Amino acid sequence: MGDVQKAMTLLINSFSKYAGKEGNKNTLSKAELKELLxxxxxxxxxxxxxxxxxxxxxxxxxxxxxxxxxxxxFGKMVFCLTVMCHEHFVGKK
Ligand SMILES: [Ca+2]
Known part of the structure; x- marks a missing residue:
C-alpha cells in the first residue's frame, strides 16, 4: 500500500473512531469533534x-x-490544514 493510501485509510479510521462514540456514527457532534481535535x-x-x-x-x-x-x-478541514502545512514547509525557507 502506498503512503498516501495509508494516510487516507488512517484518516477514515480516525474519523469513524470519534464519530462512532455517540449518536450518528457517520457524523461528529461538537463533543466528538473536541475529542478528535x-x-x-x-x-x-x-x-x-x-x-x-x-x-x-x-x-x-x-x-x-x-x-x-x-x-x-471533515475532509475539507484536513485538506486545508495539509495545504497550510505544505506552505509552511515549502514556502518559508
Ligand atoms: Ca454538517
Missing amino acids: QNEFGDLLGKASDPAALDRIFKELDRNQDNSVDFNE
Whole structure:
C-alpha cells in the first residue's frame, strides 16, 4: 500500500473512531469533534479546550449547518490544514 493510501485509510479510521462514540456514527457532534481535535491535532487548530475556540472551529467546519460534521466537511478541514502545512514547509525557507 502506498503512503498516501495509508494516510487516507488512517484518516477514515480516525474519523469513524470519534464519530462512532455517540449518536450518528457517520457524523461528529461538537463533543466528538473536541475529542478528535485534542487527541489527533494537539494545538494545531488552537485550543479545543477553549469553548469559544471550539464553537468557532465547529461553525467553520459545519458548512451545511446541520449541527454535525460529516466526513465531507471533515475532509475539507484536513485538506486545508495539509495545504497550510505544505506552505509552511515549502514556502518559508
Ligand atoms: Ca454538517
